[in-house]
Amino acid sequence: MKGKRLFLYLVVFLSVLMLTPMLFAAEKDIKIGVLYPLSGSLAGIGRDLQRAAELTVDIVNNKTPGVDIPMAQWGGIPSLGGAKIKLIFADHRGEPDRGADLAKRLILDDKVVGLMGAYNSAVTKTVSAVAERYGIPLINDSSTSPDLTNRGFKWFWRTTPHDDYFNKDLFELLKGLTEGKVKGVKAIPKNELKNLAYVCENTEWGSSVAKSIEGFAKEYGFATSKGMLYNANSPDLTSEAKALLAAKPDAMLFASYLSDSLLMIRTLKGMKAHTKFFWGQDAGFEMADFAKTLGTDIDGVLTRTVFIATLTKVKKVAGQVNGLYKQKYGDDLTGATARAVVGVQTWAYVLNKAASTDPKAIQKACNEINIPASDLVMPWAGVKFDATGQNILGRGLIGQYQKTKEGTIDLEIVYPFEFATANFIYPFPGWD
Amino acid sequence: MIIADTLLQGILMGLLFALVALGLTVIFGVMDIVNFAHGEFLMIGMYTVYWTSLLLGVDPLLVLPASAIVGVLLGLASYYWLIKYLLRGPAIAQLLGTFGLMLFLRYLVMFLFGIDYRIIQKGLLVGKSLAIGPFIFDWTKLAAAMLSLIAFAFVYYFLHKTKIGKGLRATAVNREAASYMGIRTDRMNALAWAIGGGTAGVAGGLLVNFYYAFPTVGLLFVMIAFACVALGGFGSIKGAFFAGLLVGVIEMLFPIFGSLIGSSFLGPHFKFTVVYLTYFIIVVFRPQGLFGWKH
Numbered sequence: 001m002k003g004k005r006l007f008l009y010l011v012v013f014l015s016v017l018m019l020t021p022m023l024f025a026a027e028k029d030i031k032i033g034v035l036y037p038l039s040g041s042l043a044g045i046g047r048d049l050q051r052a053a054e055l056t057v058d059i060v061n062n063k064t065p066g067v068d069i070p071m072a073q074w075g076g077i078p079s080l081g082g083a084k085i086k087l088i089f090a091d092h093r094g095e096p097d098r099g100a101d102l103a104k105r106l107i108l109d110d111k112v113v114g115l116m117g118a119y120n121s122a123v124t125k126t127v128s129a130v131a132e133r134y135g136i137p138l139i140n141d142s143s144t145s146p147d148l149t150n151r152g153f154k155w156f157w158r159t160t161p162h163d164d165y166f167n168k169d170l171f172e173l174l175k176g177l178t179e180g181k182v183k184g185v186k187a188i189p190k191n192e193l194k195n196l197a198y199v200c201e202n203t204e205w206g207s208s209v210a211k212s213i214e215g216f217a218k219e220y221g222f223a224t225s226k227g228m229l230y231n232a233n234s235p236d237l238t239s240e241a242k243a244l245l246a247a248k249p250d251a252m253l254f255a256s257y258l259s260d261s262l263l264m265i266r267t268l269k270g271m272k273a274h275t276k277f278f279w280g281q282d283a284g285f286e287m288a289d290f291a292k293t294l295g296t297d298i299d300g301v302l303t304r305t306v307f308i309a310t311l312t313k314v315k316k317v318a319g320q321v322n323g324l325y326k327q328k329y330g331d332d333l334t335g336a337t338a339r340a341v342v343g344v345q346t347w348a349y350v351l352n353k354a355a356s357t358d359p360k361a362i363q364k365a366c367n368e369i370n371i372p373a374s375d376l377v378m379p380w381a382g383v384k385f386d387a388t389g390q391n392i393l394g395r396g397l398i399g400q401y402q403k404t405k406e407g408t409i410d411l412e413i414v415y416p417f418e419f420a421t422a423n424f425i426y427p428f429p430g431w432d
Numbered sequence: 433m434i435i436a437d438t439l440l441q442g443i444l445m446g447l448l449f450a451l452v453a454l455g456l457t458v459i460f461g462v463m464d465i466v467n468f469a470h471g472e473f474l475m476i477g478m479y480t481v482y483w484t485s486l487l488l489g490v491d492p493l494l495v496l497p498a499s500a501i502v503g504v505l506l507g508l509a510s511y512y513w514l515i516k517y518l519l520r521g522p523a524i525a526q527l528l529g530t531f532g533l534m535l536f537l538r539y540l541v542m543f544l545f546g547i548d549y550r551i552i553q554k555g556l557l558v559g560k561s562l563a564i565g566p567f568i569f570d571w572t573k574l575a576a577a578m579l580s581l582i583a584f585a586f587v588y589y590f591l592h593k594t595k596i597g598k599g600l601r602a603t604a605v606n607r608e609a610a611s612y613m614g615i616r617t618d619r620m621n622a623l624a625w626a627i628g629g630g631t632a633g634v635a636g637g638l639l640v641n642f643y644y645a646f647p648t649v650g651l652l653f654v655m656i657a658f659a660c661v662a663l664g665g666f667g668s669i670k671g672a673f674f675a676g677l678l679v680g681v682i683e684m685l686f687p688i689f690g691s692l693i694g695s696s697f698l699g700p701h702f703k704f705t706v707v708y709l710t711y712f713i714i715v716v717f718r719p720q721g722l723f724g725w726k727h
Contacts, residue, residue, distance in 0.1 A: 040648060043547035202701040228687075230700040235643060235652050238441050239687040240700045246434065259549055259644055266642070270561050270570045289549070 029086040030077065030357060032347055033106030035099055035117035035127055038091035041233055041259050042120065044289055045336060049119060049142070050089055051329055052337035056344035057085050059321070067320045069375045071348055079355035085348060088112060092123050099123035103130040113357040114139065116343050119336070121145035122204035128156045137362045139350070141343025142336050144282070145208040149388040155359075157366050157385050159346050160339050161394035163205075163281065166304045167212045169396050170279060171220045173302075173415045174251065177277075177426065182414065184423025190221075193276060197226035197249035199240060199264070200281075201256055206232075209255040209281050225249050232260040241267040251277035258284040262293055269297060274430035278302060279398075288331040291401065291409050298401045298409060300429045305399050307338035308411050310421055311379055318377040338377050346371065346383055379419075400425060437567050438684045444569070444577040446680020451580040451635040452653055453660035453672040454587060455507075455628035461604040461667025462624035464523075465515065468530040470657060471650025472537035473629045477503050477636025478645035479541065482550050492555045493575060496637045503633020504626045511625035516618075534650070542647035549644040558641065576638035583634050587627060588669060600624060604667055659711045665724020674722060679707050 034053055037046040058064070061084040064072040076082035088110055092099035099118050106112045107130070115131055115138040118124045124143040131138040132153045140148065140158040144166065149158055173182070180187030198213050200206035207229060217224050226247035230240045241264065244252065252275045256264060261284030278301050284290060285303035309332040312319035321341060322333045333341070346369070351357070354365035371383040373393075381393035398415035402422060412422035452474060459467045477499040484499075485492040510533060518529040552558055557571040591597035602610040603620040611617050635653075636645075643649070660679050664671025687700035714721065 039542065039547055041646070043646075044549065047547065228700060231704070233652065234700070234703075235656075236445055236683070237700075238445075239438060239684045239703070242434070242438065242441075243687055243700070259646075262549070262551075262644070266559075267570075269559070271568055272561070293549075293551070293553075 028083055030080065030083050030351060031086050031088055031110060031112045033090060033103070033110060033112040033115045033117075034087050035090050035092050035102055035106075035115065035123065036119055037094045037123075038089065040093040040095075042094050042257060044258060045119065045283075045287060046091070048288070048329075048331070048334070048337050049340045052325065052333065052340040053087055053116070053344050055321075055325055055328065056341045057087050059324075060085055060344065060348045064324075067317065067324070069317050071345060071375065074348070074352075077348065077351045079352050080357070085344075085351070087116075087344075092118055092120075092127075094120050094123065096120075096122045096126040100126040100130050103127045104134075107131070107134050107136050112136070113351075113359070114347065114362060116141060116347060119143060120203065120205065121148060121208070124148060125204055128153060131155050135359050137350075137359060137366060139343055139346055139366070141346075142339040143205070145204050146212065147204070147208055149390040153389065155363065157346075157389040157391075159342050159383055159391045159394065160306065161396055162390065163209050163212050165394070166281065166396045167209065167216050169304065169398055169415055170213075170253070170281075171216045171222075173398055174222065174277070175220055176415070176417060177424075181417050182424045182426075183417065183420040185426045188426070193250050194223055195225040195247070195249045196222050196251045196253060197228075197244055197247050198224065198253040198255070199228045199230065199244055200254070201232035201260060202229040203232070205283070206255040213253060230260070232257050234260070237263050237267050240264070241271055241273070244268075245271060245273055249275060251275065251279065253279050253281070254285070255281040256284045258287050258289060261285055261290060265294055265297065265301075269431040272430075272432050274428070274432055276427035278428045280304070282306075282335055286335045286399070286411075288334055291411070296403050296407065296409055297431070299403045300425045301401045302414070303399055303401070303411070305335040305397050305411070306394070307333055307335045307378060308397060308399050308413055309333070310411070310413065315377070315379060317375070318379075321377050333377070341377055342383070345376070349383075434688060435685070438688045439681060440567060440569070441573075442681035442684030443677055444573050444680070445684065446677035447577040447580040447584075448635060448638060448676075449653075449656050449660055449680050450673045450676025451583055451631055451638075452657040453664065453676050454584060454669060455631035455635075456654075456657050457661045457664065457667055457669060457672045458587075458591075458600075458631075459624050459628040460661065462600060463515075463519075463621055465518075465526050465530065466658075467628060468527075468654070469510065469533040469537055469650075470628065470632055471652070471654030472534050472541075473503055473506055473632035473650075474636040474639070474653055475541065475645065475647065475650040476506060476537065477633030478640040478649065479545060479550075479636075480633065481637035481640050482552060482645050485552065485555070492552045492637075492641055493557065493579075496579070496634060499633040499637030500630050501633075503636075504630040506633065507625035507627070507629020508622055510629065511622045515621070515625065519621075538647050538650065545647070547647060549646045550640075551644045552641045555641065570642060572641035576641060579638055580635065583631060584673060587631060590627075591669065596623065656707070659707060661721075663711050663714055663721055665721030668721065668723040671721055671723035678710070682707050682710060 036049050063075040076084045090102040118127050121143040132155045144163045146162045146164045176182050177188050178190045200210040280303045282304045286305040312322045350365045354361040373382045386392050399411040400414045413419050414424045456470045480499040480502045484495045518526045560571040562569045599615040660675040664675030683703050686703045686706045
């Protein structure tokens with residue numbers, strides 16, 4: 001009996017001994033929860049986003065030579081005594097309810113000071129609702145459904161421009177084609193480019209793109225002869241493709257993630273589809289794997305994007321960060337990964353400005369933050385949030401995949417017109 | 433005309449669904465076990481053909497036997513190293529056991545090969561289409577359908593015309609009586625799993641020619657296979673065949689139907705809803721499925 005009691009005392013003593021360091025040590029790390037789809041159908045995208053975020057947090061935490069912005073010389077957050085940012089990644093698999101559960105866990109168990117993510121607009125919607133309820137700041141780096149900033153939330157900020165901006169760009173391009181503003185193409189008569197068809201995946205993102213396209217089409221005087229929503233995880237898209245072709249549209253507009261965009265293009269190629277204008281709303285269409293998998297099959301395909309590798313030639317810091325990313329992982333930055341960079345960067349600047357990990361201080365810093373254009377890898381005018389939490393200084397680009405002389409595929413800028421890096425290919429070459 | 437085209441496309445996909453459902457129904461018919469890991473057998477078949485074709489530089493259709501062999505071995509391994517022990521326990525253990533196998537295989541593959549999507553890029557038939565009159569068919573899908581049909585016929589012949597096959601069917605009908613007749617139940621169980629794994633492997637090997645291989649692809653197809661098996665009748669091979677065709681046709685026809693009647697509400701996003709709705713209705717009015725027998 002005595003031996004047992006002694007043993008019990010020993011166990012209690014050792015437990016207390018183990019716990020005390022945790023109680024007395026100062027919190028040197030600033031924890032930020034990052035929610036991305038790390039498995040499931042978007043795993044490839046999630047993995048790339050994670051890599052970009054980790055690279056950026058390395059640049060913030062350690063003095064990095066060769067990146068000519070002040071942030072790279074901080075070595076931690078200056079106003080918090082050089083405290084390092086620690087990213088805690090959580091995999092939501094593309095499921096909104098799982099995202100919400102993970103957000104709660106990050107807030108309540110891991111005690112993060114803020115959140116970032118979640119790529120899928122559908123997941124960002126639920127995650128931000130959790131953040132709003134608990135009063136924890138969420139900086140959204142790459143979800144583009146316009147609704148996200150229309151909810152009057154006080155704890156949600158979005159650095160990326162949203163789909164209404166991007167769809168307006170699309171229609172400005174279509175309008176520009178009919179007015180001869182596009183590099184390398186004479187003005188197209190309006191009645192030749194009249195009928196549009198859109199095919200969008202059916203979650204929060206795709207359906208809001210569909211709604212947005214309908215709205216702009218009316219405004220710019222185009223007719224939508226066919227509009228379809230489909231399940232991105234469908235094993236087969238033959239009937240969707242058939243329905244699309246039956247409408248014989250002048251322009252085909254897509255909002256697809258990676259695996260469905262690959263499947264759709266393969267299916268359309270198999271049916272020898274042809275049209276005049278083939279455009280994808282970023283996501284699947286601008287991932288590195290898209291060009292790698294489909295190769296020269298995508299000659300002439302347009303995609304909305306926010307970042308193109310050719311920008312690295314004109315913006316020094318873009319080239320430097322891209323160089324680091326490419327050296328480590330072998331790929332150039334894309335629109336999604338470059339936005340993950342900006343997301344972490346924004347967190348670093350906000351924490352520095354707040355000089356505190358108190359949520360209210362961070363909230364104030366977010367509402368007042370103003371990151372200059374020269375500090376960003378993006379071709380934006382900066383990062384500054386309006387009253388709804390939307391960054392008003394961002395902008396989109398439209399790129400076109402074009403075959404090079406060597407037989408590879410490059411993404412050239414075709415919009416804004418003044419940034420165009422190549423002649424626009426019109427009409428879409430197709431697969432006849 | 434567009435309906436005829438869609439019908440034919442539906443039959444092509446349907447034959448593949450039928451092949452996936454075949455393995456599942458054989459296992460259930462003989463052992464009364466629902467194999468949750470069936471989709472993973474399919475997925476491993478996909479990876480087998482992908483890697484073998486890539487590493488050996490051989491046309492993916494010629495490497496198909498490899499996925500059959502790997503599938504058979506996988507089925508046998510699952511039986512002898514897991515299912516056999518589960519049989520001693522209650523039915524719930526068997527259900528959870530195959531569920532656990534599913535998770536194990538899925539994440540093992542994710543660990544070994546990563547989450548990237550892989551599809552056959554080079555092959556004799558890849559990217560080529562056959563045009564017969566106004567109909568255009570993807571050659572890989574056509575080949576998959578024809579080979580599915582051959583595989584189906586092969587299994588049907590095996591089960592109905594050979595002695596071992598008849599033994600298997602006898603065990604499915606009444607296990608005890610069959611064992612009194614000298615048919616070793618243990619061997620028949622293993623055979624059922626071998627057939628299940630083999631057919632799923634072959635289906636996967638055909639599928640990877642036109643669909644992506646990734647660790648969680650099994651879930652997608654096993655759900656369809658369950659619907660087919662329940663629709664056709666658990667344990668009925670004829671049922672699996674016709675249910676597969678039915679599901680393939682509904683899945684293809686529904687989006688076209690929606691656009692033909694000019695409705696945008698009835699779109700492709702509901703196609704699986706209709707498939708499962710059909711299954712639900714048949715199961716309510718005829719619980720044994722189309723061809724199953726009343727237990």
